Amino acid sequence: MSQPHNFCFPIRTLSNDRVKLVPFSASTHAPTFTSHIITHPSLYAHMPLGPYTSTSQFITQFLETTSFPQQGYFTFAVIDKTRPPSPEDEEGELAGMMSFMDTSPVHLSTEIGCIVILPQYQRTHVTTNAVGLMLRYALDGPEEGGIGLRRVQWRASAMNEASVRTAERLGFRREGVMRWHMVLRGETKVGNGRGVPRGAEEGEKGRDTVVLGLCWDDWELGGRERVGGLMERRG
Numbered sequence: 001m002s003q004p005h006n007f008c009f010p011i012r013t014l015s016n017d018r019v020k021l022v023p024f025s026a027s028t029h030a031p032t033f034t035s036h037i038i039t040h041p042s043l044y045a046h047m048p049l050g051p052y053t054s055t056s057q058f059i060t061q062f063l064e065t066t067s068f069p070q071q072g073y074f075t076f077a078v079i080d081k082t083r084p085p086s087p088e089d090e091e092g093e094l095a096g097m098m099s100f101m102d103t104s105p106v107h108l109s110t111e112i113g114c115i116v117i118l119p120q121y122q123r124t125h126v127t128t129n130a131v132g133l134m135l136r137y138a139l140d141g142p143e144e145g146g147i148g149l150r151r152v153q154w155r156a157s158a159m160n161e162a163s164v165r166t167a168e169r170l171g172f173r174r175e176g177v178m179r180w181h182m183v184l185r186g187e188t189k190v191g192n193g194r195g196v197p198r199g200a201e202e203g204e205k206g207r208d209t210v211v212l213g214l215c216w217d218d219w220e221l222g223g224r225e226r227v228g229g230l231m232e233r234r235g
Contacts, residue, residue, distance in 0.1 A: 172212035
């Protein structure tokens with residue numbers, strides 16, 4: 001059964017020889033995905049959403065409330081094709097999820113975010129290839145199979161150095177820092193390390209956000225080749 005969504009651009013499966021991105025399905029992917037994230041709440045340490053304690057909570061609070069209804073939001077399930085077939089996909093194992101966010105058909109822009117790669121697939125080829133496939137789809141023109149956007153954004157907590165390094169390695173340029181950009185709530189969240197204002201609720205933390213961008217001219221002036229080379233690396 002197809003999943004409900006209102007994304008403002010056409011969606012298709014994105015794939016190469018190592019990774020495949022398919023629409024995230026509540027019935028097919030959510031049970032296995034949540035069975036992993038429930039025991040690793042730190043996966044959401046830098047995000048305003050999560051962690052989740054059950055499949056039903058994840059479906060209700062994220063898929064049905066955030067991902068499926070919004071025209072600018074679309075979530076992919078990430079499939080590692082180098083692994084054996086699984087109940088979730090005949091071509092490999094479910095390795096995580098990532099989304100297009102804040103997508104604008106007017107301004108021809110999007111953000112790649114809400115990236116959750118399950119622990120056993122981290123520090124492998126998965127993240128590079130999955131983000132690379134999304135960049136190709138976003139920035140390549142229609143004649144090349146893409147949607148021809150002009151800007152792809154990446155935002156990360158200033159405390160999440162691994163995320164910032166990943167973006168810069170893929171060619172995103174650091175553009176600035178938004179101080180006190182988000183309020184994070186919960187014991188597992190990582191704040192900016194500074195005190196909160198008077199009147200803040202107990203357990204509240206602040207997040208500073210690093211903003212990075214990769215634009216159409218970066219893509220045309222070597223960005224496409226840079227990402228392609230990283231995706232082709234072995235070992």
